[in-house]
Amino acid sequence: MLRLTIAFLLFAVSVYSQDTIRTDLLKEVEIIHKRSLSDKTDKPLATLDKYLEKSNMVNMVRKGAYAWEPYLNGMASERSVVTIDGMRIYAACTDKMDPVTSYVDITNLAKVNVHSGQSGVGASIAGSIDLVRKKGAFGERKLSGMAFTGYETNSAQKVVGGALSFSKPRLFTDIDFTYRHAGNYKAGGGEEVLYSQYTKYNVSANVGYKVNEHSQVEASVIYDRAVNVGYPALTMDVGLARGVIASLAYIRHGWETKVYYNTIRHVMDDTKRPVVAIRMDMPGWSKTAGFYSSLKGSAGRHMWKGNVSGHYNKSLAEMTMYSNTAGEKDMFMLTWPGVLTYYGDVFGEDNYAITDRWRTTVSAGLGVQNNVVDDVQGLESLRIFYPEMERSKVRVLKRLSAAVNYAGDRWQYTVGVGYGERPPGVSEGYGYYLFNSFDRYDYIGNPEMKNEQSVSMNGAVGYRVGRFSGKVSGSYFHLMDYIIGRPRAGLSVMTIGAVGVKVYEQLGYADVINLGVEEDWQIGEYVTWTNRMSYRRGSGKGVKNLPLIQPFTYSSGVGFLRKSFSADVVVNGAVKQARYNEEFGEEGVAGYAVMNVSAGYKFVWGRNGLMLKAGVENVMDRRYRTFADWNKVPRMGRNVFMNLVWSF
């Protein structure tokens, strides 16, 4: 399975290589094939979450069947920047039920750039994930399109969609539509996981116009709407998660300037739950407007790029609880007090060729962030905890990195160091009684925290000879003033059933280590054997194990590809998780191994192609869970799927 979904790094086409700089070993690129005949994935209509999960650098923390939270390099989403075509988006849910990745569909995307460490998109610790949209190209007058459908037995998931693209020498347009609808899934052994259903609609469109030989303008919009999304790991579901994401770009050779706007609305819903301690509404809103302008160029042995960007966000979330005592007034609070973020950033990078094979890359960036608590009630609420709290807070965020690369015929090496800072996220800084259903604590933000800082080292070695290629990569992050919620004695829980209150604090330090090994063997003409292993370790001052850190995880797959026929057998597994964080509510997780099989065939007639892919996931119907399963919700049991893609 993973063999083909992931473009193996050494062959990967990265942004750099497109810019004719050689492949960066510390970047992973998930190629999301067009759902066309060239598709080599075992399950072209898998969700984006499932694609991302296959990356060695990313873990997906899962609260149900939908909207998994990407953990890059073993670190929570506050420590990385997730963008869609370089656009900043802030999730609108206080409980992380709508990571940025949930507002796109796989159909919208061409690839995902996963970058470890510092980059141009802004202040981060772990790195960045850019979801790159697929878009048309100028060319001969041509109309092409596709239609696809899929079905999965386990959750009765139906996927239906289509895409049309039209191109002319000076114009291209694309539009695509996807509908997904799934019922509750069943864990291995057959137990139904209640509240794991979801429905998602996604429409996206692009248009590009070539103004003249040198420049073009592009406009794009994504409308994503998820309704009736169950979260079995949480006490509430989601009635509506809606994102509208729009942009307008001007591109002139290596210079690209984009303005964008997105608005997210997220409404939690407990009406499907028969028993709750108290009924409540928890809507959230997030609006972001921003721009970036990036320029690339070269001079002699130097290749450089510069980026200026800025954005504005307003995050607001409310909670209204309806008293169980008749006649009592509703209880209302602002869980995100209308937090305004103004962020400006400059970034520069220079790549210098020492020799043909040796290059160095140096980059530096500086961000300035201003947070303002917009809502008076919200400010007064937080002042209950922080009487001296200022309404506005300015932070300066610095980042630096340097790397040396060697690219030989057989060997590739890279070693790099980096320094980065990040501000507290909206919840970490300004959250107000946010209930975490994992550790069952209410969380209170802390606006007075310092920036979190990180010194990181990373390195990778790649080797390729004949029918073998492999890569070993590792990274080490030493975080200072590590932000984490810690129990605070003396505070009274707000959520009925919570065990305590945690307040975000800063550990003196924390360390995160990531190791990954990948190898790929070509056996004979038709068979490929792929292995991947990864391991992470996280600990901090006074905290033996950071929460949600992946134990040793592996996968091994054999793929067969001959002409129009392909087949895969893959085993995914992990050893038991013995290093867990009890304070966060974690328990040990048993080791597991599950097997997936799939096969595909494509038919071609004229300009038409029909691709049929079918397979069985978790063949043995194992009941299992991983370290990333929030509140111990088991994963899906045996699932038979079929994907059908017709293209013309």
Place this chain on the structure above:
Amino acid sequence: MNLLKSVLVLITFSVFVSCSKKEDVVVSNELDGLTLVTTLTNDTHKIGLYTASGKFQTGYNEVYVQIKNAQGTVESNASVKWTPLMHMMGMEHSCPASTVSYKTNGIYKGYIVFQMAGSEEEYWDLTVNYTIGNTAYTVTDTIAVSAAAKRVVETFLGSDNNRYVLALVNPAKPAVAVNDISAVLYKMESMTSFVVADDYTIKIDPRMTGMGNHTSPNNVNLTQGTDGLYYGKLSLTMTGYWKINLQLQNASQTILKGEAVTDTNEGSSIYFELEF
């Protein structure tokens, strides 16, 4: 020319209007936001009693008094005293009441703390004694005292065998914030004599009974200010119904009334209620 004229007229007019408007404001300012509760009438005067709510309720009532003579002129040189009295079936008693002081523009101000509501059989009356020049006047009439929607006054016997009246003054408009809380504490010396009780501490423990007895941080117990009232800080983490559990502690740190809220004790026997 014509234009200039009309502009001039307009300006003059607007100045005039705004001036007269201002005067109006000044005149009515003292009673702004207040509503007449009742008028006590004798042969010589009409005595208007005003409160913010337009009624007398159990608990702390800030009362504004306006005395008008037969000509309708406001008397601003009176010295005023008042005595509320409860007529019960078998007894009579008074309640804590402040002195009445002159504010401005013929308005007098003070407060009365009613411990109980009146009814058909058991009713309150208010006697107002006032002196203008050297002439003393008096007026007495029944007043309607209704029960406040929430508990805002406690009358209790302390473990020191003294009877106390404790009434919430502020917050009149509670907010999700750290609110200034104030209260008056009186010791009952006799059925008709109440004196401000000095040097106590009123411990507060705000709770949301509808939310698993959630409480808020950073509350400050009430201690006495120079004006005799008790002041503290009250944190309210959300809107809704709050029960402010109380304990009365004397200067030697003895709890005279009320119990601490614990896992096994949901609330104190004395408390205030707020809902917003």
